[in-house]
Amino acid sequence: MANNSSSDNAGLITACLALVACYGTLALVTGVALLGFAVPIDAGMWAIAITVLFAVSTVIVALGFKAHGVPWPALTAIVGLLLISWVMFGTYNAVVEIGSFVLLFAAALWDRSLRRRHAAVA
Numbered sequence: 675m676a677n678n679s680s681s682d683n684a685g686l687i688t689a690c691l692a693l694v695a696c697y698g699t700l701a702l703v704t705g706v707a708l709l710g711f712a713v714p715i716d717a718g719m720w721a722i723a724i725t726v727l728f729a730v731s732t733v734i735v736a737l738g739f740k741a742h743g744v745p746w747p748a749l750t751a752i753v754g755l756l757l758i759s760w761v762m763f764g765t766y767n768a769v770v771e772i773g774s775f776v777l778l779f780a781a782a783l784w785d786r787s788l789r790r791r792h793a794a795v796a
Contacts (some may be wrong), residue, residue, distance in 0.1 A: 682789050685734040685751075685782035693775055695720075721762035722795035728758050731778055735785045742788040751781035 699720060706713050732755045736748035754777030761771045 682786050682793075685731050685738070685785055686735060686779070688727055688731035689775075689778050689782045692724055692731060694773075695727055696724045696771075698758045705726070725755075725759055725762050728755055728774075728778060731782060735781050738785040738789055742785075742792040747785040747788065750777050750784065754778040754781065769775050 686745055699715065703713050703715055729787040732748075732751040735751040739745055739748050757770050757774035757777070761774065
């Protein structure tokens with residue numbers, strides 16, 4: 675029987691929060707602007723919030739190594755974190771930004787699958 679504990683989903687939940695911090699904020703600011711209002715956003719703080727949530731998700735995925743012993747989800751998330759950090763604080767590239775989120779979600783889903791598989795066997 676699969677273990678459906680909240681720790682299995684923590685990586686995905688924080689990945690979703692990072693995604694909402696990034697694109698949700700953008701959608702909100704754009705929507706408000708279309709209504710004729712300007713909402714000042716500190717781009718530096720926005721980038722920090724996205725990166726911190728991304729890093730928290732990466733740490734959670736990396737902690738899965740203790741549960742299942744497979745390093746690849748953590749390494750995938752770390753590559754995504756390095757890429758999002760480069761995009762947020764270096765040279766912006768939308769393709770790299772989207773790719774970093776794809777890597778993070780792939781890593782979180784992979785980690786969740788491995789955690790559940792390991793829990794079912796144990």
